Amino acid sequence: MNRRDALLRVATLVGATVSLPALADTLEASAAARAVSGKPLLFTADQDAMVAEMAEVIIPTTSTPGAKAAKVNEVIDIVLKDCYREPEQKRFLEGLVTTNKISKDAYNKSFVECDNAQRIDVMKKLETQAKQERGQMMQGPADKRYTPFFFMLKDLTLMGYFTSEIGATQALAYVPVPGRFEGCVPLKPGQKAWAI
Secondary structure (H helix, E strand, C coil), X not given: CCHHXXXXXXXXXXXXXXXXXXXXXXXXXXXXXXXXXXXXCCCCHHHHHHHHHXXXXXXXXXXXXXXXXXXXXXXXHHHHHHHCCHHHHHHHHHHHHHHHHHHHHHHCCCCCCCCXXXXXXXXXXXXXXXXXXXXXXXXXXXXXXXXXXXHHHHHHHHHHHHCCHHHHHHHCECCCCCCCCCCCCCCCCCCCXXXX
């Protein structure tokens, strides 16, 4: 699976309201612009590095490469820029500021400067905060609901990783030509889930 195919799948998953050919062209153009310039499109360089580290906490390198190796931060940058509205983009960027504030309050250093155990602690605090935020929202009017930052980050990280070549071929069991469809196949203990 190449990057273009992955970005096309991303567009579908995000639920874009624009027609797929136009969106695919936009995503492809953004991916090309980022590749040529080597710079993020929506994020600053510091924010891009921070998103890469946060994604690595969510999907760390183990027996398979993690989120940083799959360049999930690049996918998040492109998808946020091209598929999310301005209020969601703003909420995500504010979430990065909040993350650094939590990190500085707890450890007197930015998230990127923290060690792995400290990063995990900060991420747990973000998750707790997001759950509380969602709980409070559910008691309010439906038109005021939104996805808290931590859940946006987690969803985008998972989507970016499992639609990447690394995620689809190394973390999942990938068969390029799978054969006939079998809707219910039991997995053996320790067996990888199948890539789509």
